[in-house]
Structure formats: structure tokens, C-alpha cells
Amino acid sequence: MKGLRAERIAQRVETSGNAPQARFGHTVTAISKTKVILFGGAIGDTGKYSITGDTFCFDIASRVWSRIDKVTGLAPSARAAHASCAVEGLQLVIYGGATGGGSLASDDLYLLDLRKGDNEGSWMIVPVVGSTPGRRYGHSLVFTKPHLLAFGGNTGNESVSDVWSLNVEKSPFSWNKIEITSEMPKPRVYHSACLCTTGSAMGMMVIFGGRTNDQSALNDTWGLRRHRDGRWDWVRAPYKNSGEQAFARYQHTSLFIDSKMLVLGGRTNQVGEVVPVEAYDTESSEWQKFPSIQRFRHSSWTLDSEVYIHGGFENETPNIPTDSIVKLDTSKLLGRVEPVPRNVPEPRMNLDQNRPIPRVPRAANKTPEIRLASNVLVSMGGEQNEDTGEQVHKVPINCLQEEGKRMGVKPLPPSMTKSQTVAESISGLFIDILFRTHDWNNLPELKFVKTTSDPSRMQIKKDSILSLIQECEDIMKQEPNVIRMRAPVKIFGSLNGQYIDLLRAFENYGEPSERLGDGDIESFDYLFLGDYIDRGSKSIETICLLMALKVKYPDQIILLRGHHEDQQINVHYGLAQECRTRLDEDPSETNSVFTCLNKMFEYMPLCAIIEDKIICLHGGISQNLRTIEDFEVISKPITINHMPQTPEQQALMDLLWADPCENERDNGFKPHTARSIFGNIFKFGVDRVQKFLSDNKLGCLVRSHECVMEGFERNIPAEMITLFTATDYCGKYKNAGAILFVKKNLEIVPKIIYPLNGSAASWLENEESLRLRPATPPRWKPR
Incomplete structure (x- = not known):
């Protein structure tokens, strides 16, 4: 040389x-x-x-x-x-x-x-x-x-x-x-x-x-x-x-x-x-x-x-x-005294993550059989375990009800560590605030502030919430009605404004972040089955955190629509009043947080399908929707007509409101008089579930919409699971909450959180709300 x-x-x-x-x-x-x-x-x-x-x-x-x-x-x-x-x-x-x-x-x-x-x-x-x-x-x-x-x-x-x-x-x-x-x-x-x-x-x-x-x-x-x-x-x-x-x-x-x-x-x-x-x-x-x-x-x-x-x-x-x-x-x-650390985020590519994918032959990639795990992972707050910091252990599913009685109700540890750097984006701002260290009985509230002189109020302006809503809406406008997903996936049922239960599920079973030890967003996608608002007193915190996560991880956080994501419902059951009192706004104004949230809700997807085998939605199936393609052709934005005049309008009501029959021997579709006297809400039988799954080559239906005492309930012989994540629904039933882990081999593992003692639970006690629509009783009798 x-x-x-x-x-x-x-x-x-x-x-x-x-x-x-x-x-x-x-x-x-x-x-x-x-x-x-x-x-x-x-x-x-x-x-x-x-x-x-x-x-x-x-x-x-x-x-x-x-x-x-x-x-x-x-x-x-x-x-x-x-x-x-x-x-x-x-x-x-x-x-x-x-x-x-x-x-x-x-x-x-x-x-x-x-x-x-x-x-x-x-x-x-x-x-x-x-x-x-x-x-x-x-x-x-x-x-x-x-x-x-x-x-x-x-x-x-x-x-x-x-x-x-x-x-x-x-x-x-x-x-x-x-x-x-x-x-x-x-x-x-x-x-x-x-x-x-x-x-x-x-x-x-x-x-x-x-x-x-x-x-x-x-x-x-x-x-x-x-x-x-x-x-x-x-x-x-x-x-x-x-x-x-x-x-x-x-x-x-x-x-x-x-x-x-x-x-x-x-x-x-x-x-x-x-x-x-x-x-x-x-x-x-x-x-x-x-x-x-x-x-x-x-x-x-x-x-x-x-x-x-x-x-x-x-x-x-x-x-x-x-x-x-x-x-x-x-x-x-290169003549440097010491290496200069490179603060570069690892590139992320969600090739097998939560996204619509084209239909491809699977001859060399056979999907395994769906099965429900024989054990449940149970987390119960109390004295911290020296090794794990929590009491989390396996319990046979058939012993779960007795386990709740044996453990009793104890308070969770007073705080959890959620330290994150404030990101530059609007979503990062909300994530930083809503994932910070919490005392369950003294959680921060998002309040609209015109100045920053009041230290007791969280420093979030209304304009920031509106910007977050718009970012989330822009993403949802591009999403199809049917989201196709790859396992592994975590599934969450109805939250109903119970921000505390959402945080507890994240704390006990992993959160959607990249933080070492706690975060698992690189390993799991997250699917939420609707009803993020109403009934509970912290609808704003709940929906803001979920929107921020959606904006940060648009392909890995999927938010389906529930029946409370509808202005005709949430104007009465909590969200409108919360926006009025905590954001100092008139919900009827066109630029209010309440109005903009409901506009965004109209672009939410309706269902998700995991590995072409598990269909997930909020309510139930419909006699007017026979195939998955029927879901896909419904055009956005989607408004709900509570007195349906067309088959499509009735189908949307069914997707968000229908429940399975109480008796597993009942067949067909029947009016659901417990929910409505107008004949616009239906119950569906086991035979209808089995036919829908068979016609669409599916193996299981996961839905929410109803409180169940152990947080999840499997309907036999139909391959159907009802999932509910909020605990002690409306402060009345002392029910557990659950999330489901769908593993790569399609084994479904329920994970349980029990209700808190004391004032940390924050269900609304609004007389008008209870008069218009009392808390729907759970499918199981109280323990």
C-alpha cells in the first residue's frame, strides 16, 4: 500500500x-x-x-x-x-x-x-x-x-x-x-x-x-x-x-x-x-x-x-x-478519548404484529388447535413478595371461585414505579403523565387548565387532548373494520372508566412500553374490546392513555368499538358529565373534547381476527352478518341507529349490544327484553355461534359487554369466551377482572385481578344514570 x-x-x-x-x-x-x-x-x-x-x-x-x-x-x-x-x-x-x-x-x-x-x-x-x-x-x-x-x-x-x-x-x-x-x-x-x-x-x-x-x-x-x-x-x-x-x-x-x-x-x-x-x-x-x-x-x-x-x-x-x-x-x-454512546432507538418492524395482512396459503404454516389453559394466573395485592413484589400464582380454573374467597380482599401496594422520560410528541406527554408513580387512593386527574399557576392540577391543556384525539382519529380512518392479527396477543375486556384496573393489569402482567423489565410491546400486541368510558369516574384518563398508546404504537395497539363509544349512550352515563365538570366545557359545542371523542369513535374498527382462527368483538353476532366480508364492507364513519330501519343498522346494534342466551340449550336469535323493550337488541343461541364459526372457518369467539364474576367465562359447548376487565362492576358485584393472553400456539391463558378494598375504586353514583340504565347484572351470581 x-x-x-x-x-x-x-x-x-x-x-x-x-x-x-x-x-x-x-x-x-x-x-x-x-x-x-x-x-x-x-x-x-x-x-x-x-x-x-x-x-x-x-x-x-x-x-x-x-x-x-x-x-x-x-x-x-x-x-x-x-x-x-x-x-x-x-x-x-x-x-x-x-x-x-x-x-x-x-x-x-x-x-x-x-x-x-x-x-x-x-x-x-x-x-x-x-x-x-x-x-x-x-x-x-x-x-x-x-x-x-x-x-x-x-x-x-x-x-x-x-x-x-x-x-x-x-x-x-x-x-x-x-x-x-x-x-x-x-x-x-x-x-x-x-x-x-x-x-x-x-x-x-x-x-x-x-x-x-x-x-x-x-x-x-x-x-x-x-x-x-x-x-x-x-x-x-x-x-x-x-x-x-x-x-x-x-x-x-x-x-x-x-x-x-x-x-x-x-x-x-x-x-x-x-x-x-x-x-x-x-x-x-x-x-x-x-x-x-x-x-x-x-x-x-x-x-x-x-x-x-x-x-x-x-x-x-x-x-x-x-x-x-x-x-x-x-x-x-479515530482519536477519541472514549466511545460516544449512540442514543438511537432500535429499528422496529411489526411484520408479524397487529395489522391487516393479505390472505396467503398456509400449507407450510398450519395453525394449531385453540385451547383454553387449565390454569389461571392470579394477582392479588397485599404484602409484597420478596422475590416478585406481588403475589402471582397459578390456580386451577375449576378452583378459581374458591381462591377468591380464600384470599379475601387486601389493598395493593401503595405505589408502582412508572418512570418514563417525557417524549416530544403529544402521545409521549400523556404516556409520561399517565404511567408515572401512582398512589391508588390519590391518582392524578387530567384537568383543563388555562394557566399553570395551580400546582394541584395536572398541567394538561384542553388543546393537547384535542390534538391527541385528532392524531388517533387520523390513524383509525386508515384502519379497516376487521383487523387481522398475529399471536401472541393480550386481550382486554370492558374497562368502563376504571383507569385503576387498567394500570393494575399493566403493573401485574406487563405494560405496552419498551421499558426494561415492565414493557413487552416488542413481544405482544394489545387488543381492547371496547367500553373504555362511562360508569367509572376516570373515563378521561382511561381513553387518553389508550389513545396515546395507539398513536405511539399504531400497529400494535388495537382499540375496537364498544356500545359506550356512542354519543347517544355516553351523553348520559358519565363521559359528558366528566367533560363538563373536569374540562370546564360545554359538551354540545362542536370543538369540545366530548364531541371530538365521539367523532373519533365513529372510525373505530368493529372486530379483530387472530391467526384466522379467533374472532374478537364487543357484543355478539348478528343474523344479518353471515361472513367476515359482511363486516368489511360497512363504510366509515359508522353511526349507530338505536331504532334500526335496515339490516345493516340492525347488524351494527348486534355487534355492539347482543348477548348469548342464558340457557345454553336455547337456539336461534331472540329479543333481549332485559336490555330493551323495543325489540332492537337480541340474544343468540349456541347453535348460531357454532354455525357462524363453522361458516367462516373460525375456532373461537371472544367478546366482552357483560360483567362475569371471575373476569372471564367460557360458554360450553360453544367455543366462546366472555371477558370483562373492570373489577367490582359499578361498586356492586365484587367481580374479578381478567385479561387473556393468546400465545403463539393459540393457547388462551386467563390472568386475573381481584377488586380493591377501600376508596380507590371509582364508580360513579349518578342517580340519573342509574335511573336510565341500572348496572346490568353479571352472568354469574355474586360470590
Whole structure:
């Protein structure tokens, strides 16, 4: 290497465990702070090699290799020169590659989910509709939220420079070719691409080098950026000193350390030429050169200021790959006193999360049988357990009623820890306030304040609530009436303004956040079955927290409509009065929180279907809706006519109001005189449930709407579960509350909270409300 003395700037990393064979053309992808996943590549020398499809995990902290051999689903075929990137904690995607003999891998996008535990994983083909980038190798794959970007590579006939985007927040998933009219990079293969996460180039996919169709090596650098109006364009990276440009190379790797892109290894147009490690500073537009780490067709990753390089070919043995790992400390190389921590949120991609998905054949992905767990997890407040902080234990379902009697009613611990930094967005503001430390008997209230001089009032302005409502409405306008979901899912029943019970469920069984220890939003989606308001005294806190969570996690928090999400109901049973007294507003005004909430309610989805097997809704089925497609064609906004004149109007009443017959031997549809004397509300029999499930190839119906004494009730022989999350309904029945965990294998596990003693329960005692509509008795008699 001319003018630069080659030094040993990296140290070899000694490893143990079940290490992969030496290889080249593989990928190594960081899926967490300390774990990386190796997939595929070619084994053997350049004269005789075989391509693999094996998967290994390397723990950076312990320096131990392990083979991931407990894998379910349809795995990608063996391949090399493919592309990979992380899309969420413990998840990655694979696309393209060569399979040997001149053949290319399919154009399927594969997702590997490793959240089950050590050495376990599941593969799935991500369902996409429409065109794809097509078969190719030597390309790149980068995730810049919410876009998965595929660039360049060779199609088998020629190198290309097209860019394809898959927006993970827009379903059904589809690849879209990005049309760019400005100057573009030349077609290339074996280039590098990485995401800049800080500085002026933050959010850009930056590409470097590669090889053209005429086999020439390239040394140009480009950044792909997206404008606020949705346009994409390429920007050629400027060079401050034109004489100090980088070496032209291909089959190298690149990655970012803060605002500097490091280029590692590779080959040039001259066989055996030694190329330096080079760094391009996106802030100063300058290149720096460092001693060489000579590898090509290798993989690399970074942990803070440390760079790791695995496999590929070394200069001394250009035909035989290595299995070694070397580590480079860039804090010394770049002249930094200490590593600069990068406060970058992990990219999240909800490929198997709560979203509508296209119908795809499931021959290789058979859905397991739905079954209700034999045990219930019970949480009861009281003396804190030294190890767990709560008394949570398993109880056989058939002993649950006696368990409630045995345990009695004790107060919960006086507070729970909910410390979160206030986010910049309006949703983050509400989440921070509503998830803060609470005393159950002295919870904060959201009140409209014109000034900030009153410290006893929470500093939330009415305009902030209205902005939150509008953000939530904008999301719901884009949602279909039927939300299709993937397990695992947590299901919540009616809350009826019982903000305390919502917090207790989060505290005991995990909350929808990313906080270490408490949060599980990366592992579960959340489904709520309606009735968030009325009856209880904290409707505003309840609906504001749920809206804020919906805005922050739009694809993972699903809010279905209940019968109280209707202005004709909530004007009488709590919400209107709460807005009047606590927000100092006239609910009849067009810009009131009350009016705007009810406008948003009209865009809420009506039901959700989990894994094409479990249908979830608020009330019940209807004789006017025979198929799922009947639900889907109802147009938004949806207003409820309480004296239905058409079959569609009656169907909407049934979805929100219908109950199953009390006697499981009753069949058909019958007027529900206990709820209405006008003949507009119906009860449905076991036979109707079984027929609806059979006609739609479903296995179970989960609904809410009725208080049940243990928080959930399974109706036999119909495959139906009634779920109710608010405890001690209206302060009268001492019922437990429950949520359901739907596991990946479709086992349904109920989790119970018992009612509180004392004044923390906050049901309204409004005489007009009770006169107009007394609390509906539970399906089970009080204990």
C-alpha cells in the first residue's frame, strides 16, 4: 500500500462453543446489544465449495458460538451473497442471494424471529402483494424506519441500480420501486450500504463502492434521502479534498461510528492490492486513511466503538476462507478519548404484529388447535413478595371461585414505579403523565387548565387532548373494520372508566412500553374490546392513555368499538358529565373534547381476527352478518341507529349490544327484553355461534359487554369466551377482572385481578344514570 505503513490495528477474538465452519459470502447481523446471527454463505475453497443455509448465534459478551437448531417454519434455501438486516429486537430479514450453479434464490422476503429463547427460532415468509425487486445477489438491504430498502446487485444478467422500498407501516405489505429523476449511482454489485443515525446525514442509507458491469471497481459515495413530501432522491457525497478520495473497491463492508462511515477490506482492480481502512466523515466531508485489515467477502458489525469482522478471505490465503473474528477499537483509531454512546432507538418492524395482512396459503404454516389453559394466573395485592413484589400464582380454573374467597380482599401496594422520560410528541406527554408513580387512593386527574399557576392540577391543556384525539382519529380512518392479527396477543375486556384496573393489569402482567423489565410491546400486541368510558369516574384518563398508546404504537395497539363509544349512550352515563365538570366545557359545542371523542369513535374498527382462527368483538353476532366480508364492507364513519330501519343498522346494534342466551340449550336469535323493550337488541343461541364459526372457518369467539364474576367465562359447548376487565362492576358485584393472553400456539391463558378494598375504586353514583340504565347484572351470581 503506497505511502501508508501496514500495522496490526486489530486483535483476534478467541471464541468457544459450536463455531461455524470457515466461510465467505455470508451475513452476520446484530439483533441485540450482545448477540449477532450468522446465516448462510459458502464453505470450502474457491475451487470447490458448497453453499449452506445454516444459522448460528454469537454472544459477544461471553464470546460463545451456538448453532440455532430448534427452528420452526419454512427456512430460506442455502444461499450466499444475499442481504440481511435487523428489523426489531431479536428479529432479522433475509432477501435474495445465489444458490450455486448459476442459480439465484427466490424473491421471497424471510423473517427470522428469535424471541422464543436461546437457540430457538421460527422462520416465516413475509406475505407481500404485487411486484418484488426480483432475484438478485450482491445487493444491499437497510432498514430506516419505516422503510426496508433494497438496492442494486446483479439480477443474473447484469448489475442494476434500482431501489425498492417496503413500508412496514402500510399494509398489506408491498414492494414499491422508488422512481428517482435526479442523478443516480451507477449500476453495481458487491457494494456496501449502511444507515447513518446521527448528524446531518441522519436517516440516510449511504452506499459506497462496488463493481460495475465492466468489472471496474468504484469509489463513489451516495446517500439516499426521503423528503417530507414523500419524494426520494440520491445525493452524491461531497469530498473536501478531491485528491484524498477513497480506494475503489468491492466485496468490502461499511458501517457507521457516529457520523463517520468506516470502510473495511475489499478488493480492487489490481489483484492482491492492499487497501486501507478508510473513514468518511459526513460532517466535514473528509476521508481519513488507516492501516489495513485485509479481508474480502467477509461480514462485520459494531458494538459501541468496537468493530468486529468475521470470515471471508485474508490476504495471505486468498483462496481459503477463515473462521476467525478480529476486533478493532475505533475510539483509539479515530482519536477519541472514549466511545460516544449512540442514543438511537432500535429499528422496529411489526411484520408479524397487529395489522391487516393479505390472505396467503398456509400449507407450510398450519395453525394449531385453540385451547383454553387449565390454569389461571392470579394477582392479588397485599404484602409484597420478596422475590416478585406481588403475589402471582397459578390456580386451577375449576378452583378459581374458591381462591377468591380464600384470599379475601387486601389493598395493593401503595405505589408502582412508572418512570418514563417525557417524549416530544403529544402521545409521549400523556404516556409520561399517565404511567408515572401512582398512589391508588390519590391518582392524578387530567384537568383543563388555562394557566399553570395551580400546582394541584395536572398541567394538561384542553388543546393537547384535542390534538391527541385528532392524531388517533387520523390513524383509525386508515384502519379497516376487521383487523387481522398475529399471536401472541393480550386481550382486554370492558374497562368502563376504571383507569385503576387498567394500570393494575399493566403493573401485574406487563405494560405496552419498551421499558426494561415492565414493557413487552416488542413481544405482544394489545387488543381492547371496547367500553373504555362511562360508569367509572376516570373515563378521561382511561381513553387518553389508550389513545396515546395507539398513536405511539399504531400497529400494535388495537382499540375496537364498544356500545359506550356512542354519543347517544355516553351523553348520559358519565363521559359528558366528566367533560363538563373536569374540562370546564360545554359538551354540545362542536370543538369540545366530548364531541371530538365521539367523532373519533365513529372510525373505530368493529372486530379483530387472530391467526384466522379467533374472532374478537364487543357484543355478539348478528343474523344479518353471515361472513367476515359482511363486516368489511360497512363504510366509515359508522353511526349507530338505536331504532334500526335496515339490516345493516340492525347488524351494527348486534355487534355492539347482543348477548348469548342464558340457557345454553336455547337456539336461534331472540329479543333481549332485559336490555330493551323495543325489540332492537337480541340474544343468540349456541347453535348460531357454532354455525357462524363453522361458516367462516373460525375456532373461537371472544367478546366482552357483560360483567362475569371471575373476569372471564367460557360458554360450553360453544367455543366462546366472555371477558370483562373492570373489577367490582359499578361498586356492586365484587367481580374479578381478567385479561387473556393468546400465545403463539393459540393457547388462551386467563390472568386475573381481584377488586380493591377501600376508596380507590371509582364508580360513579349518578342517580340519573342509574335511573336510565341500572348496572346490568353479571352472568354469574355474586360470590
